[in-house]
Every structure is written in C-alpha cells, then in structure tokens.
Amino acid sequence: MKRFLTVFLCLITLCLSFAFSACGGGDKDTITVCMPDGAPALSMAKFMSEDTDFGRKVEYRVVGSSEIASCVTSLDETKNADLCVLPVNTACKLVGDGTKYKMLGTVTHGNLFIAAAADAQDLTRDNFAEEIAGKKVGVVNLPAFPGAVFKLLLSDYGVSDKVTLSPVAATEISGTDGALDYFVIPEPAASLRVGNANLKLKIAGNLQSLYGEDGYPQAVLVAKASLIENDGKFISKFMEEMTAAADWLTDEGTSASTIITAIAAHYPDPENTAPAFNEKNLTKTVIANCAVKFTGAETDKDKIIEFLRKLKAAGDAAATEVAESFFYNGSK
Incomplete structure (x- = not known):
C-alpha cells in the first residue's frame, strides 16, 4: 500500500509539473505567451507563424482550455506565463486585483451561435x-x-x-x-x-x-505587472501588432494550412493534442465568426465592468468585481 501511494504521488507531481511547465519557463530572459487553443490562438497565429519576438526572446505556447488557468496561478511565479489569454470572467476572478497581472485588452468578442x-x-x-x-x-x-x-x-x-x-x-x-x-x-x-x-x-x-451591437468581451490578454514595469516598450510593440495579427487572419493570402501549422507547432505535447482547427473547419467564415479583434483595456473597461456585472447577476460564480488597477492604461 505504501509503495502504491508513493507511485501515485509521484504521478500527480509529474502531471502538475507538466501543466505548469506548459505555461511558464525557467529561463528568466524568455518571455512566455500562453493561450488556449481555438479562437484565442487565432489572435496570435501571425506571431507564431513568423516567430515574431519584438526584440526579445519570446516563446508562444498553445494549451488546452482546461489548462489555461494554471498558467497564471502557480505559487512559483517564475512558472507563470508572462502574457496569457484567458476567458474574461476567469481573468477577472484569478488576477482581477491588478497586483500581479494587468489586462492589456480584449482579443475575441464572442464566437457563440x-x-x-x-x-x-x-x-x-x-x-x-x-x-x-x-x-x-x-x-x-x-x-x-x-x-x-x-x-x-x-x-x-x-x-x-x-x-x-x-x-x-x-x-x-x-x-x-x-x-x-x-x-x-x-x-x-x-x-x-x-x-x-x-x-x-x-x-x-x-x-x-x-x-448588443458590438458583442461582448470573451477572451482577454493579460500581462505580468512586473513585465510592464520592466519592459514597457515590449508591451507597447506587442499591443500595436495585435491589430495587424487580426487582419492577417482574414487576408486572402493567408491559408488555413499556414494558420493551423503555426498553432500546432506551439503545442507543448503535439503528439497527444487534438487540435481545435483543421483545414476542413477553418474557413474564412469561421475565422470571421470567431470575432478576433484587439481593443485596448482603456477602451473596453466600462464594457467589461458592465458585462461582469450582468454575468454575476445571472449567477456566474466566476464573475467578480475587478480593481481599477487591473486595466492597463498605457503607462507604467
């Protein structure tokens, strides 16, 4: 029995280690950018396709939706992602106090039909x-x-x-x-x-x-407050290019194969990952329906606060009030 428990605990430790290693890294000079597969991954497919590094060493990681919360919640903060895309209600619940992470903007605006x-x-x-x-x-x-x-x-x-x-x-x-x-x-x-x-x-x-006419905020991009403080230029460049990344998706010259290959190359465990998209289902119509568009936190702040208020009133336990400091305002 003791041997069984020892083996069981070792397996649990290995699983947790993998989950956290899929998000952050030990190299302090590497900026890790994590996102769940699906529409959020589309928002950065251009960066992954072109290995965009914004003058730094950047590592993009696409994980399952069930794993994304663990990318910002490790007690060892070095294992947490430097930038991460999260569902808006999850982001506000986990990091909405604005102390460790700040919201840079909204990346998808609803893909439910x-x-x-x-x-x-x-x-x-x-x-x-x-x-x-x-x-x-x-x-x-x-x-x-x-x-x-x-x-x-x-x-x-x-x-x-x-x-x-x-x-x-x-x-x-x-x-x-x-x-x-x-x-x-x-x-x-x-x-x-x-x-x-x-x-x-x-x-x-x-x-x-x-x-409503402009939809609702679905997935948001957050960044470590320490990264914003230490490298505001990187943050500015990253945000500036998010709009171009969305436009690239709908460009007729961007094939489904290019997008899918870019995303798949950034799965931590590609052999055991079932991709959200394939060449059969990733049409330009589907891309348009995923509503990938970057809007800054300053622009979306009131909209997000109102959306969270409505979610909470409707019984969503994940919807919580957020601090004013959670919304990045373009300065340190």
Missing part, C-alpha cells in the same frame, strides 16, 4: 423573448463561459425561468430528433454541425448580436 432545425424560427433582438420562452435548449459547455453568457441573455430578456437548459456535446447535436429546440454552440463546431447536410441544421441566432 444558436443552431436549430432548418424550419425553426430565427432569433433576433425583437423576437428572442417570445420565441425562446417555453423552449428546451442544449448548451455546449453549459457550466462554463457559453452557459454563463446564455443565462445572461435569458436574464436580460426576462425569460430565465421560462427556458429549460441541458448540457450537450457538440458531436451530439442534431436537428432531427426533436428532443431540443435550440443549441448554443461555439465556432468552429457551429459551422461543422450546420455544414453537415444530414443534420438539417441552420444558424438561427447569434449571441453577440443578441447581447
């Missing part, structure tokens, strides 16, 4: 409350960010108690069985399911437009 059978009613801001009431809705990642945003919408439209929500896997979504009326699903899975002619599905709604 509502799918339904081809003959279902489309959902707009004018008819959402009436049409969704009494319906059964399957939500991919119901306990996480997608579920939180949809619950926010139900609260905003005054129908929180009139809709039945169920967790569903993207691969289980079908418009033909009638068990569920609508599905909340992120890209690229949304386009994949709708693109399967056998499922007879369509995009019936867009959570971004249902929330």
